[in-house]
Amino acid sequence: MHLDVQDLRNFYYRSTLGRAAQASIRSQLLRMWPKTTGETIAGFGFAAPLLRPYLSDARRIIALMPGPQGVMQWPAGLPNVSVLCEETSWPIETGRVDRLVVMHGLETSEHPTRLLEECWRVLGPGGRAMFIVPNRAGLWARSDYTPFGYGRPYTLTQVENQLRSHQFVIEKHTAALYRLPSSRRFWLKSGAMIERMGHRLPAMMAAGVFMVEVAKQSHPQNGHMIRSRRRNPIRVLEGLSNPIAEPV
Numbered sequence: 001m002h003l004d005v006q007d008l009r010n011f012y013y014r015s016t017l018g019r020a021a022q023a024s025i026r027s028q029l030l031r032m033w034p035k036t037t038g039e040t041i042a043g044f045g046f047a048a049p050l051l052r053p054y055l056s057d058a059r060r061i062i063a064l065m066p067g068p069q070g071v072m073q074w075p076a077g078l079p080n081v082s083v084l085c086e087e088t089s090w091p092i093e094t095g096r097v098d099r100l101v102v103m104h105g106l107e108t109s110e111h112p113t114r115l116l117e118e119c120w121r122v123l124g125p126g127g128r129a130m131f132i133v134p135n136r137a138g139l140w141a142r143s144d145y146t147p148f149g150y151g152r153p154y155t156l157t158q159v160e161n162q163l164r165s166h167q168f169v170i171e172k173h174t175a176a177l178y179r180l181p182s183s184r185r186f187w188l189k190s191g192a193m194i195e196r197m198g199h200r201l202p203a204m205m206a207a208g209v210f211m212v213e214v215a216k217q218s219h220p221q222n223g224h225m226i227r228s229r230r231r232n233p234i235r236v237l238e239g240l241s242n243p244i245a246e247p248v
Contacts, residue, residue: 002108003147005070008046011147017183021146021208022049024195025132028176028211029101032130039098042122044090045105046147047132048074048082064090066105088114090122097122100129106159107133107151116166123216128171131212133159135175140208143181148208156210168214177208 011018029050037057043050048063052075055061063082065071071084085091088111100119109115119129134141134153141153154162160170178195 001110001150002066002069003046003104003150005046005065005072008069008104008147009072012046012049015183017146017181020179021177024179025103025176025209025211026050026053028174029130032172032174032211032213033099033128036099040096041099041101042090042092042097043101043103044119045069045103045108047101047103047105050101050103062092064092066109069104087111088118090118092122094121095124095127098124098127100127101132102129103132104147104151106131107153109151112162113166116163116168120167120216125216125218127216129168129214129216131159131163131214132209133212135207135210138177138206138208140177140181145183146181148177148181154210156212159210159212163212163214167217169217171213171215173210173212175207175210178206179208181208 044064066087074082134148136153140148
């Protein structure tokens with residue numbers, strides 16, 4: 001079940017906790033993907049808050065928002081690049097995306113298998129995708145006051161196995177969102193310190209989200225390749241002067 005786009009917008013753009021969560025996840029994404037010059041980037045679900053730093057360098061950015069969620073104009077003050085789409089059928093040609101970010105998309109999808117197939121379809125050769133999902137053992141997945149408390153939370157093993165089963169190659173993973181999912185003033189002021197300390201703790205327990213980077217795996221050729229050598233056609237003209245010995 002997808003959240004409503006108004007609720008997501010209010011959380012990420014109009015609440016102090018949401019802006020802090022956005023900054024935590026986005027800083028990790030920028031660390032893993034520092035340069036995307038000339039590339040086509042797509043975001044699915046509600047990935048728009050993470051894509052703004054790439055607007056100036058990317059060749060094209062598309063913010064795909066599923067129908068059950070709804071769509072909003074984005075980015076503010078600039079030409080709109082957000083698109084309302086079906087969850088498992090995107091208005092993008094096959095192989096056109098260089099980078100894909102999925103946030104609030106996989107864990108809330110009613111058709112995760114078909115969604116991952118669509119992710120694989122739009123990625124080009126060598127394309128990369130970043131899947132951001134709630135950590136099942138984290139505090140954020142247990143809170144109904146944030147978007148990460150909805151849908152199906154994952155363990156790291158679960159999400160990586162699901163991605164492998166859909167022909168994605170796991171490149172690396174990290175975690176983010178170590179601060180507490182609380183809007184109380186004390187915890188908001190302590191959030192930056194907790195984030196720094198959290199990176200020293202096991203991500204399995206402390207992090208609010210897992211971030212898994214994958215690459216598109218293409219189908220290898222089936223069977224064995226045999227290289228055949230063509231016989232030199234000139235030897236056919238040599239005739240009896242230089243005969244070719246036939247195998248016994």
